[in-house]
Amino acid sequence: MKVSIAGHLVELLPEKAAWLEATRTLLVADVHVGKESHFHAHAIPVPPGMRHDDLARLSRLLAARPARRLVVLGDWIHSRHALTPEVERDVTAWRTRQAGVEVVLVRGNHDRGAGRLPASWKISECDRIEEHEWVFRHEPDTRKTGFVFCGHQHPCVRLGYGRGPRERLPCFVLRPRELVLPAFGSFTGGHPVWPGRGRRIFAVTDSSVLEVGEAPNHEPGPDDYAPGG
């Protein structure tokens, strides 16, 4: 799905990333690498394996297009507990395989809590990037100078209403001066958003990105509290 932003084409990808052709930049947000290790450190045995999938998905995305750089819009790492030797080793190995691509992290709240990233990851860090009229940052910007690409919200959208079937999907949220990316990490939850008032919603299925029209019955109704609803 391609959308036009300030005269440039931005491609929204079903892998929960965005591709900026003009600068050959791949954008992702909220990867939360090592979140499972953070849980293990707190004595909660969730299955491992998520980060291998996430790193592999990043590799596939980079391989499929002439990417010059990867910009992570914050929350690359989950916490300081996520920085285990195994996580460090796996990301270093991934980074070695992707040596030809520049990786820039726009720090998010989780990154700040985690401390400095290992040097072997070769990830440069900053708090925001401004390029022409484009701004890359973690959290949405209320001041809105230029067009903002951000994450942080983990947006998802609920489809269906009334008596029919329903779905809940991660989504992109496009406002006149802002694009919020869905959370990239496999081990991340979502916060519901609804279309309307200048918000366009692009839902991500496993194989496509589909725009959700501004439809009635999309405001949360009483049945949104119903069990299993």
Added chain:
Amino acid sequence: MSTITRVEDWFAGRGWTPLAFQREAWSAYQQGRSGLLISATGTGKTLAALLGPVLVHGDRADISHPLLWITPMRALAADLERNVRRTLQELGLAWTVETRTGDTENRVRARQAKQWPTVLITTPESLCLQFSRPEHPERLATLQGVVVDEWHELVGNKRGVLTQLALARLRALRPDARVWGVSATVRDPERAALALLGSDADPVVVRGPERRDLELVTIRPASMERFPWAGHLGLRLLDAVIAEMELAATSLLFTNTRAQSEQWYQALLTARPDWAGSIALHHGSLDREARRWVEQALDTGAVRCVVCTSSLDLGVDFAPVDTVFQVGSPKGVARLIQRAGRSGHQPGRTPRIVCVPTHAFELIEFSAARSAIAAGDLEPCEPPVAPLDILVQHLVTLAAGGGFFAEDAWREVRTAWSYRSLTEADWKWALAFITSGGAALGAYEQFRKVDVVDGCYRVTKRRVAQWHRMHIGAIAADASVRVAYVRGGGIGAVEEAFAARLKKGDRFTLGGHILEAVRLVDATLFVRAAPNRAKEPLVPRWMGGRIPLSGALASRVRGRLEEAARGGWVDEEMAAVRDVLEQQQALSQLPRPGEVLAETTASRDGVHVFVYPFAGRAVHEGLAALLAWRISRTRPITFAIAANDYGFELLAAEDPAWTVEALAAAWHEDDLERDIAACLHDGEMIRRRFREIARIAGLIFEGYPGARKSFKSVQISSGLLFDVFSRYEPGHPLLGQAAREMREDIFEWRRLVDALAMLRASRLRLVATPVFSPLAFPLVVDRMRHRISSESLEDRVRRLLARMMRRQPDREGVAV
């Protein structure tokens, strides 16, 4: 004066004589036996259980041989404490009585740690909590006896399993302690006794008087013409309820949900403002102070009516009332008897329950319940079989409380009835789960919950022990947010999802107060009393399983309908619903013996098929999922499924061309287990099941109201947890348990198999109706739906989006 003389005098002083079953229980206790006491409510069970220890120890009882009294409801504990203390005082005994529950203040706990009372009243959870503290065994090893109150409430669920394991621990610590269960009438007393006392016990079963003489009356609308076919509030009958309430000095009004109790409380106050201050509200999401106040007020007769949920279900021996109301479906025979038992304690009076239907069909349920009570047809309660979530929780409790050796614990755990056939493989997995996470060696980096030191399993990290203690228990609770006034003072709790949707200034009710949201800070929603404005306040909805109609009741409801089809209107309730059932007959049919009724109806939502086997909601969910899944194997299609106690509905956007043959073909028995397993995994029901299991097993940290922020980083939605486990560890035993539990007690496997056999043996009658029939209507308006689909996610989403676009013209002309 000997103790027995004192007891006899005490009875005589009240004009009573000990009943035969009470004497039998005392004598068994004096002989050092353990057992189960079964008696109807209000017949003196508590005295039967209490006076055994009194007769054995009399004046000699001191704190070195305490009595432990386990009650399932902390709401009861205070009540029980007062009554036990009063009895002991009147007997002239210097025994001390204290309570220790989740509501007990830290100051009191600290004192109890130093000095135990003679009788300590506690809950299963609080007892487990004591096992999680290293200093416990010394105290518990001196117990003279244990009483488990209201065992019928525990025997069939996981809290009961938790109690079984705690009792297994006590048996190991103190083999001589006598253990007595106290229970209302249950279907299989011998098994209930073994579940309590362990698989190799030789229990005494003492039976008291049973009670079948309770009076069940219904409040019926003057005219059924405008009475709803579906619904859940029942407020249409408010005036009649108030009229009945005026005749009683005290009454209890039971509702089936917390939201419903809030609405009834508001409605009563609106209709009778003069009752302000003399009616009260009691449910599980209110602050403990508020609950305690209500319990005391009820005991002293300071309130005329308490609107309540199952939070006041128990405690039948004390605080009797004049009239008990039941709003909405009775759900089960045993539960209704239990509730009715809170009234009619005066000599010469029988318990009486006034039933208030919220829709027409509930009148049939009440009629069916009356006949089931007369026949003594109670629901069976099966203890859960070897639940792994409870096992791992118990093992971490033991590990935190000083540690355990695998060999000893294996022997001990297997004495508990539910684990008598625990396999060695499951046991080994449980040990691995708490030490290394349960996966193949080394896969769970940094994971350490329990360490093995010289063969002893121990929790060595203080924080792990602390967190574990916060999550002990088996009561399903949703992430909740504490509600408190800005100026201070807690009111209760609402679910996080509800709190998150509130905007500043939104009004809602809680605990009977109308509140205005001010701000949400961490896990506290600050509110202020709302100024009196006309706009209706919101009513929070709390999750919580919907209780299905029991099999005993469901088949009797079907029986009533079959009678009606033959023109038999056996009682006033059936006569009242005659109009509705005749409409059903005119539009479609009533179920007839040997037949199963099905209907198809087209609507703007798509094509509906309704099937009515009358086998209870649990079985219908299973049947619906199975039917949908089997049909979806033949072509890409998506079904939305609804089920209730009478039948189920499948809704498809495109016409599946329903025929008798197509439906009948789905009932075959081939590959039943495989198909059920497959449709289970597809469905969303298993996610909710897994949530509870994950919580008990310590995979979900919910924190608690007012928790520190550090909990946030490990909070995770159960849906996400289910997804990652399904994807990354599909063979995980806890997923297996979720599927097994779904099969066994959600779908009630045996009933499902029976229902399938019944469907195959019956003639299926399929009727096309132009509009929804009265039977279909409750299914159509049910908002709780599941999906079974064989379409790709993308196709499903495309269809949803297309439908939403089609709806657009509806809104034309509507001001936005």
